[in-house]
Amino acid sequence: MSASQRHERAFVRTFFTSPTAVEGKDDSAAMLRRAAQLRGMEAPDVWVPDNEDATAPSMRDEGAENIIDVVSEHGADVPGEIHPRVVWHRDSPETRYQGFQHMLEIADPDRGALEHLDGFVIPEVGDIDDWKKADEFLTIVEREHGLEERRLGMSVIIESGQAELALADLRDEIGKPTNNLERLFLLVDGEVDYTKDMRAITPTGGLPPWPELRHNTSRAASANGLIAVDGPYDDIRDVDGYHDRMTANRMKGMLGIWSLTPGQVTEANESPLPPKTGQWMLDVGDRAVELTETDGRYVYEGDDLELTRIDDETYRLDVGGDQRELDAAELRETLVELTEYSPSLGDIVDSMERFEAAKDAGEGAIAMERSARLVVGDTTVTITSDRMWDEATYQAAKTPIDLFQDVYEHRPDQRGALRDRYGESVVERAMNVG
Template sequence: MSSDRNYEREFVRTFFTSPTAVSGENSAKMLQSAAQLRGMQAPDTWIPDNEDATAPSMRAEGVQNLVEVVSEHGADFPGEIHPRVVWHRDDPSTRYEGFKQMLEITDPENGAVEHIDGFVIPEVGDLDDWKKADEFITIIEHEHGLDEGSLSMSVIIESGEAELAMSDLRAEKGKPSNNLERLFLLVDGQVDYTKDMRAMTPTGELPAWAELRHNTSRGASAAGCIAVDGPYDDIRDVEGYRERMVENRAMGMTGIWALTPGQVVTANEAPLPPKTGSWLLELDDDEIELDAEDGRQVYDGDELSLEQVGDDSYVLRVDGEEQELDAEELHEELLDLTTYVPSMDDIVDSMEEFEAAKEAGKGAIAMTQATTLVIDGVEVDIAKDRMWDEATYQAAMTPVALFQDVYEHRPDQHDALEEMYGEGIVERAMAVGTDD
């Protein structure tokens, strides 16, 4: 079985859920509001949620709201639309209800199906349960005269069974007895997963479940799907949300659940390469961004101090520990304490330079990063060389490939991206890596 993906998107940044029906005079107002989001406020995948976000007594009305809103606004919505229906691995009646919901939503006479990209199936169990959902979707496609495989299927990993099932997915996907090639997103659902695992914390907060996120990212990579992290429910903790995404991206998980339009904007922007590069000092597991002033990087804090005591003699104090160093030793010590976060321009520059070197027959070249640090008024020039080979180039391509994927599939974000980076950098970023 190949892990090649069977859909256009290679990256999904945002998974935004909206209740299909809420109490009040206009029960569809949340759907109507979400359907009109554009630009950075619009998610890559919009999930009209007829499961947990909608009260059981309102789900029938929710299906009708979904059909009406998607029929009216779906053609103009810039992301993909993947309704979430009811399902449960241990309850046949719930699975049948989910089947009926999908059957109604995709009825061509209702006018919504041409804008529906797939369905999100929650509370799945072992792989046999995934196949049941897949079979229902295949039946729906046949019933309504849709192309087989035209509707994707995403699942929410909310149980130990589902987590273990990801290990079997690569071997099962592609067999003639199933249509699991339709799988799109593997989404973590940490709330129900915590309940299923009978986990507890002293504060009652959710565990971080780093292992689950790693396993989902690994399972998605092996099976040619896209991994998405679950909801971050402290919607006011923007910095915590950003930190969560940084952790996720380090394990190959770009996408994350968004509960509000504000989280959508944050999650859409955070994975993109920064507009400007920055130098960081790493002190006691803290990363301190240095202030850029006239081409120099200035540290203004009390955890680090530097004094020049002779022509080639310095005293460096880090968290109260003092070292007397010559210029070469100081250079090496500061190199160990600093790191550089490249901008989009830096990344594209390096990739273009390596492409030119490769064209000239070179297999590896050295790239230099240099700056002047200013600590307590003392200036120190530092420079580090990094060898670039084909593997380094391919790794650097990932953030650029993300940008290219966004630019190709989200025309509504073109203006924001060109304003962020500048038209020239956008053009170069879209051209780099396209000759292979």
Template sequence: MATHGNERAFVRSFFTSPTAVEGDDTAEMLRKASQLRGMQAPDVWVPDNEDATAPTMRDEGVENIVDVVSEHGEEFPGEIHPRIVWHRDDPETRRRGFEHMMRIADPDAGAVEHIDGFAVPEVGSIDDWKKADEFITVVEAENGLEEGSLSMSPIVESGEAELALARIDREIGKRSNNLERLFLLVDGEVDYTKDMRATTPTGELPPWPELRHNTSRAASANGLIAVDGPYDDIRDVEGYHERMTDNRAKGMLGIWSLTPGQVVEANTGPLPPKEGTYLLEVGGETVELDRTGGGAHAYEGDDVELDELDDGRYRLRVARDQRELDEDGLAEALRDRTQYVVAMDDYVDSMAEFEEAKAAGRGAISMERTATLVLDGVEVEVTRDRMWDEATYQAAQTPITLFQEVYEARPDQRDELRETYGEDVVDRAMEVG
């Protein structure tokens, strides 16, 4: 059996593949996905025998899962969690899902030793979650597998399932169930929108920030991992990035990926950037400043003007706001309007410095960062001070702990990580914390 899902602290990418497609080789898409490596290979691969596969081809899809996973599963660098059919209101669908799990978990077929668990769609109340858990327990018992060796990842696609998120902590750990097998909590906004009878003027999905918050909160409260649903505009890379950025602010680092290209974005997005950048607030929007050859950060646009006056003062215009300031006032005004996107080596250096201070008996230290901003050809030095204490240190650990887990769990990505960040930064990142 592959590593049990609950041993992971992070999942960045959740990639689904149809289990059977029309053509001479119905397992073609599965076979291609099984051979993905490096940043194109997801943390969790989901051979999807539900929505991604036509109902008439799902029995064949199960056989394709068995064939492909038994042949390629050992070499696949991520975890494998087939998505079976299930529905809270349909016993016949649940029966088919059970039969499909039994076939996939047959030890004589050779696939189950590479299977980490199952993704279960269309769950309802917490009692329905327990039905799925019981079916998986029976699958384990009937196939001679260790109880709890297969994890379960419910997909939240209904109001009932969202309400169940608040009951996990009251049910998990009871002797009457094996809900300790829970691994991922995955949002499915398309079916959730249908279940909620929600509409928008354009027909697009509502953003559902409350659902994503509730899923992330339930994952945090129960030691699980939250994953956002699919972003179906696969050409909108910027929108995908914005969604991931918003999710990370909610503690949700994982996201559904529909293509290998989205997998790359999902795998790299949560990791700290190689170089830090400065952001400038202009007219209610945030603009990234360009790094110059000399290491300064320059604004290139028409909404900011800076003139150096004869008396040592400056005239600063940002959008419609215009002021005359002395040198200190200018630095303060720009400091109020700027934010810094922390680079990998900044995290590592700051954590190492705090660790040294803590070892010397100091509980809090001040750290200073100075940058040169260039506006209309005028250079201005801006200095930011931040007080670091144990709480700040613990918060900074999250991106570094993610990096450390990725480096340990995904050897196929190590060369790319070292090429991106450099040998020295990677080595130090693996030592701090």
């Protein structure tokens, strides 16, 4: 069963937490109110009023009341889903009970917030039995308030070795009549507490990268029709680092990430979307360099690659000190190997429409040709590459289109920005392809 069959959203790009109560303020819910009024690309797919780590322990009872007040007032206009985070801990019955009491209060239909709530986020879970305890508490909340079973979604934060190991148990547990784990929605990594739980040490005191945790979380989400979300990137000024993390995550199938500021929300909302324009890149050894388009030509402006014409038939190519003499055919073949193309939304739509037309005409596979004029120094070389498209290629290319369609359908507040970014025609075609 896919995530889209159990939940309205098949993709979540942004998971944005806000303190529920700030001590010493005239209005302790001020940050909560500001977050509830974010719109467009600044507004997350999932908003998390955070009554755990972002809120001081002495303020959490007030925080629960603030969630009720703010969500009751603004929830109808919040463009994303609303999933408050309550306290929980695998080793503390007292903490679990406090979280249960807050869920009872927040989900009380008579208090006004419930109609806008989509679920709760449960932190610090342990092994699969602990996940089932949280699920049982949510079932009790639903029965206490006369709600349909699984009316409330449950997202968990993977912050311990126990929780990571529990990911492997989900396929055997979801769907059993003895639990309601089908309510699961997001699997969110929490690398800070995970690092503490693993007793990891780095020379600088920073967090290890934990690529295995992100892979395991993404794999579990894929296997169980859930959605994987990476943990917080706390250097909020390091935009390039945030982008690099998101790029690495997307190659693992993890399209969502925790956002700590509206600025990070905007970056994370836009980053998974296909580019507005296609981009040629040249591999110069240890990195891919974007080529600059000028009058239909793609120009390399770096110093790591040199191309010199020796005579009419021979060229000298120097890549990072590796020097070779090549004839024209060998040069074109080498440059094809060194170049990559990042397709725009329009490019993806074009290719999918062509394949759909070929399939309707009875063809099972077609070659897609792409060419470009590359300029290196004073030399211009035209390269052409072919890629064979079959049904498997088509389905793989469909993922960014599925994401685009999911965003366009569920985030009406972002439709204007999408039309401005891609143009009306491309948006319309993207919504009809596939």
